[in-house]
Amino acid sequence: MIRAVTLPLLAALLFRETGAYNQRRYIDNSSGTPEVIIPGASSYNGLNLVPQMGWNNWNAFQCDVDESLLLDTAQKMIDFGLRDLGYNHIVLDDCWSIDRNESGYLVSDPIKFPSGMKAIADRLHQLGFRFGMYSSAGIFTCARYPGSLGHEQKDADLWASWGVDYLKYDNCFNQGQSGTPKLSFDRYKVMSDALNSTGHPMVYSMCNWGNDDPYDWAYTIANSGRMSGDIYDSFNRPDARCPCTEAIGCSWPGFHCSVMNILNKMAPIAPRTMSGYFNDMDMLEVGNGGQSDSEYVVHFSMWAIHSSPMLIGTNVGTLSPANLAIYSNPAILAINQDPSAGGASRKWRYFVDPDETGEGEISLWTRGLKNGDRIVALLNAANSTMMMNASMNEIFFDQRTAGAYREPEELRQTWDIYDLWANRMSEEEAASIINGNATTRGNHTTRFNATATSYAEGIANNDTALFGVHVGSIAPSGTFSAEIARHSVGVYRLRARPTPTSRKRDEL
Ligand SMILES: *[C@@H]1O[C@H](CO)[C@@H](O)[C@H](O)[C@H]1NC(C)=O
Ligand SMILES: *[C@@H]1O[C@H](CO)[C@@H](O)[C@H](O)[C@H]1NC(C)=O
Ligand SMILES: *[C@@H]1O[C@H](CO)[C@@H](O)[C@H](O)[C@H]1NC(C)=O
Ligand SMILES: *[C@@H]1O[C@H](CO)[C@@H](O)[C@H](O)[C@H]1NC(C)=O
Numbered sequence: 001m002i003r004a005v006t007l008p009l010l011a012a013l014l015f016r017e018t019g020a021y022n023q024r025r026y027i028d029n030s031s032g033t034p035e036v037i038i039p040g041a042s043s044y045n046g047l048n049l050v051p052q053m054g055w056n057n058w059n060a061f062q063c064d065v066d067e068s069l070l071l072d073t074a075q076k077m078i079d080f081g082l083r084d085l086g087y088n089h090i091v092l093d094d095c096w097s098i099d100r101n102e103s104g105y106l107v108s109d110p111i112k113f114p115s116g117m118k119a120i121a122d123r124l125h126q127l128g129f130r131f132g133m134y135s136s137a138g139i140f141t142c143a144r145y146p147g148s149l150g151h152e153q154k155d156a157d158l159w160a161s162w163g164v165d166y167l168k169y170d171n172c173f174n175q176g177q178s179g180t181p182k183l184s185f186d187r188y189k190v191m192s193d194a195l196n197s198t199g200h201p202m203v204y205s206m207c208n209w210g211n212d213d214p215y216d217w218a219y220t221i222a223n224s225g226r227m228s229g230d231i232y233d234s235f236n237r238p239d240a241r242c243p244c245t246e247a248i249g250c251s252w253p254g255f256h257c258s259v260m261n262i263l264n265k266m267a268p269i270a271p272r273t274m275s276g277y278f279n280d281m282d283m284l285e286v287g288n289g290g291q292s293d294s295e296y297v298v299h300f301s302m303w304a305i306h307s308s309p310m311l312i313g314t315n316v317g318t319l320s321p322a323n324l325a326i327y328s329n330p331a332i333l334a335i336n337q338d339p340s341a342g343g344a345s346r347k348w349r350y351f352v353d354p355d356e357t358g359e360g361e362i363s364l365w366t367r368g369l370k371n372g373d374r375i376v377a378l379l380n381a382a383n384s385t386m387m388m389n390a391s392m393n394e395i396f397f398d399q400r401t402a403g404a405y406r407e408p409e410e411l412r413q414t415w416d417i418y419d420l421w422a423n424r425m426s427e428e429e430a431a432s433i434i435n436g437n438a439t440t441r442g443n444h445t446t447r448f449n450a451t452a453t454s455y456a457e458g459i460a461n462n463d464t465a466l467f468g469v470h471v472g473s474i475a476p477s478g479t480f481s482a483e484i485a486r487h488s489v490g491v492y493r494l495r496a497r498p499t500p501t502s503r504k505r506d507e508l
């Protein structure tokens with residue numbers, strides 16, 4: 001467990017040397033190629049340098065899957081512009097196989113998937129998607145279909161032969177091979193090695209619910225790892241089946257974890273998010289009906305800010321205009337896809353005003369981005385509207401404490417503030433996209449095509465769709481304040497003014 005000590009220490013040293021924002025694991029050299037400074041702290045297999053995006057059927061369909069669901073969803077995602085916002089994985093979850101054949105290979109269900117998996121993979125590739133598969137590091141999957149424990153190489157070879165690009169690997173029926181990091185590591189590493197030895201690149205998405213603290217060890221064998229028990233479609237309602245409020249050392253992750261429960265578990269482990277290994281906060285519930293519009297905005301925003309994988313977990317065919325507008329906010333997705341690949345830090349959290357669930361807190365989260373911009377999220381999970389404040393010292397607290405010897409540059413700059421939800425796509429526009437008669441296809445304030453132009457390029461070009469609305473600025477020693485409604489969040493991108501100015505202070 002030497003790494004547990006050295007990783008943060010090296011990160012601190014790196015910070016001092018480069019003046020980089022915290023959680024950045026590499027610097028760019030002049031060629032633009034990331035140079036890995038901390039061994040093992042970037043992608044172990046070269047894949048998934050920014051979080052995977054896409055769709056997974058589980059939250060909305062569970063076992064009710066077949067090939068037309070996958071292909072129809074893919075087509076809708078193209079039509080709605082979702083593929084071109086970066087949602088380019090179609091992930092088939094549990095319940096797709098029937099058995100193993102005499103040679104020990106899995107057999108897909110011929111009734112649900114009459115064309116066979118290879119043909120489905122080929123079709124998805126033609127449509128510009130990657131194809132994800134599911135299994136469990138146990139003798140059964142969670143729905144009691146055949147699991148891969150003890151069959152890792154045959155299963156990996158079969159998926160590779162089909163052209164599968166991605167594996168979600170669950171934790172059910174693991175025969176008690178868990179309870180220490182070493183047991184879990186060894187069990188999940190067998191599949192990691194099996195995938196690698198196929199020679200076919202496959203993103204490896206571990207789903208062991210945060211058991212045995214995977215954020216401490218999984219980055220050497222996987223591309224993402226679930227850090228909590230399963231999400232359910234609730235904003236903050238506690239549930240006895242999700243007993244832990246902290247990720248670290250949670251021996252019974254359970255399920256029915258709310259958005260706020262999962263979010264707050266991220267606070268201590270966010271520094272263990274890195275390019276090539278993302279803490280997976282679980283699939284998105286936006287569209288499934290259990291939360292209000294503003295609660296879904298919180299869910300979507302906070303997952304994005306933490307570089308969680310962004311997998312749409314609803315029926316795309318029945319998406320409402322409001323929910324499409326949430327999934328389609330490119331200014332928020334640009335944070336998720338930022339090459340800094342970091343998590344956010346929770347600068348403060350106060351319990352102020354409980355709602356009927358007994359929960360009621362407000363918090364400030366911040367995150368640095370690759371180009372020096374800074375994200376500020378003012379989260380109001382309390383029961384009433386709040387005027388919320390973030391001082392320069394709070395926003396740049398990490399810079400201030402790490403600086404030690406001189407006032408950090410950031411505190412002496414004036415920052416322009418962009419409200420990243422202020423240009424949310426209107427319901428009219430979203431409805432026209434859903435109905436296939438969009439007349440505003442070229443709305444440059446709401447639409448972004450990440451297939452044509454990467455988010456990084458869009459940010460470098462100051463693309464208006466990625467910046468929301470300029471709402472003010474914050475001067476040295478200043479405080480930013482915004483009125484945030486009950487159960488909602490304000491998400492802002494702060495950008496330093498190019499030259500030091502002699503503007504008068506306390507502009508805001
Ligand atoms: C940049 O990194 C690449 C890959 O590690 C290396 O080949 C190249 O020499 C580096 N360039 C400079 C200027 O350091
Ligand atoms: C995005 O750009 C790609 C490549 O230029 C193009 O094929 C695709 O149709 C565009 N998507 C949308 C929604 O405009
Ligand atoms: C078992 O499945 C594999 C992979 O689909 C196939 O190559 C093999 O021929 C099958 N074996 C038998 C005995 O059906
Ligand atoms: C296998 O792992 C090595 C590094 O250990 C990596 O260079 C290679 O790209 C990987 N191959 C696949 C197919 O994942």
Ligand SMILES: *[C@@H]1O[C@H](CO)[C@@H](O)[C@H](O)[C@H]1NC(C)=O
Pocket residue numbers: 354355356383384
């Ligand atoms: C939450 O706010 C609502 C509306 O203002 C109020 O009716 C309710 O009593 C509040 N809940 C609690 C637990 O204070």
Ligand SMILES: *[C@@H]1O[C@H](CO)[C@@H](O)[C@H](O)[C@H]1NC(C)=O
Pocket residue numbers: 362386387388389481
């Ligand atoms: C923000 O500052 C204002 C003005 O000082 C104050 O009235 C308000 O209570 C503060 N909000 C919070 C949530 O502390």
Ligand SMILES: *[C@@H]1O[C@H](CO)[C@@H](O)[C@H](O)[C@H]1NC(C)=O
Pocket residue numbers: 423424425426440443444445446
């Ligand atoms: C583009 O979207 C913005 C934000 O929803 C809206 O204010 C504007 O009217 C739209 N423009 C057109 C041409 O529809």
Ligand SMILES: *[C@@H]1O[C@H](CO)[C@@H](O)[C@H](O)[C@H]1NC(C)=O
Pocket residue numbers: 435436437
């Ligand atoms: C768009 O399509 C919907 C559904 O087919 C239809 O109800 C609506 O009238 C159409 N709107 C326009 C402006 O053509």
Ligand SMILES: *[C@@H]1O[C@H](CO)[C@@H](O)[C@H](O)[C@H]1NC(C)=O
Pocket residue numbers: 460461462495498
């Ligand atoms: C983007 O905006 C910044 C100021 O916020 C400016 O320094 C930079 O030159 C702009 N880039 C482009 C390509 O316009």
